[in-house]
Amino acid sequence: MLTKALAALSLAITCQAQAITIFACEPEWAALTKVLLPEAGVRTATTHLQDPHHIEARPSLIAQLRGADFAVCTGAELEAGWLPMLQERAGNPKVQNGQPTMFYAAQHVELVDPFKGAITPFSGDVHAHGNPHLHTDPRRFMQVAKALANRLGSVFPDKKPLVDQNLGKFDADMSSKLLAWEKQAAALKGRAVITQHATFGYLWLWLGLRPIADLEPKPGVPPTAAHLEKIMALSQSQQPVGIVIAQHHDPKPGRWLASSMGMPSKMLILPATVVDERPDSIIRWFDQVIAQLSALAK
Numbered sequence: 565m566l567t568k569a570l571a572a573l574s575l576a577i578t579c580q581a582q583a584i585t586i587f588a589c590e591p592e593w594a595a596l597t598k599v600l601l602p603e604a605g606v607r608t609a610t611t612h613l614q615d616p617h618h619i620e621a622r623p624s625l626i627a628q629l630r631g632a633d634f635a636v637c638t639g640a641e642l643e644a645g646w647l648p649m650l651q652e653r654a655g656n657p658k659v660q661n662g663q664p665t666m667f668y669a670a671q672h673v674e675l676v677d678p679f680k681g682a683i684t685p686f687s688g689d690v691h692a693h694g695n696p697h698l699h700t701d702p703r704r705f706m707q708v709a710k711a712l713a714n715r716l717g718s719v720f721p722d723k724k725p726l727v728d729q730n731l732g733k734f735d736a737d738m739s740s741k742l743l744a745w746e747k748q749a750a751a752l753k754g755r756a757v758i759t760q761h762a763t764f765g766y767l768w769l770w771l772g773l774r775p776i777a778d779l780e781p782k783p784g785v786p787p788t789a790a791h792l793e794k795i796m797a798l799s800q801s802q803q804p805v806g807i808v809i810a811q812h813h814d815p816k817p818g819r820w821l822a823s824s825m826g827m828p829s830k831m832l833i834l835p836a837t838v839v840d841e842r843p844d845s846i847i848r849w850f851d852q853v854i855a856q857l858s859a860l861a862k
């Protein structure tokens with residue numbers, strides 16, 4: 565009887581030790597966490613249909629952060645409008661800034677385009693520390709993957725061999741895909757593109773596209789008719805390859821501009837991040853983005 569009870573107790577302790585709960589601010593980091601540590605229970609604060617600058621600090625998110633052993637977010641102020649409040653209300657010491665169990669992707673890559681002007685409450689979603697939408701560059705994505713694997717291995721040392729093994733496989737898959745994607749998108753190099761927000765800023769840099777105009781007059785501020793007319797005048801001579809916006813943006817201004825410029829078929833709406841969190845979702849997302857963008861150049 566006692567042996568049985570002891571066995572049950574030991575099983576319970578083992579189960580408890582294995583149940584790692586991870587909170588991810590964005591779907592791309594949830595997907596990456598599942599690649600590296602598939603056994604972890606991962607909760608995601610946002611979806612590909614939401615603007616990660618703006619979500620509501622719902623009670624369910626506070627509860628999820630309260631129960632997390634580890635959190636992975638982008639940082640660089642992407643979540644400035646909601647994460648600090650969640651961290652405060654969750655009251656979980658593990659997910660406070662400065663803790664090894666609070667991981668920020670932006671601290672592990674070089675960011676571009678820091679906002680240079682004076683920042684006021686009316687400035688919009690400016691990127692004072694540089695563009696935080698860094699996951700759209702697969703090379704930066706891999707830098708984050710390596711840093712996250714390193715961190716997970718150090719805070720959960722018994723998981724390190726597994727995490728390292730998963731990182732090795734992911735790195736090999738991404739490296740072989742990287743060359744294929746660059747080849748597929750070669751016709752886009754040097755072409756002009758009209759965008760909305762800096763959502764795909766790192767993608768343009770990687771593929772050599774030239775963003776010539778932003779539908780937003782100021783970061784995070786919706787397009788206005790006057791601003792769109794200005795873009796139209798400016799872009800006529802540059803023959804942009806297309807107008808590319810994210811799924812969480814309102815498609816109407818882009819559609820109006822595309823048809824006014826006589827290129828209605830060149831308006832492309834892309835998911836700004838992975839659309840599910842299955843292990844192959846990261847590669848599938850890049851596959852989709854590259855295929856749809858490359859089609860614009862045809």
Ligand SMILES: [Zn+2]
Pocket residue numbers: 617689691696697761762763
């Ligand atoms: Zn932004």
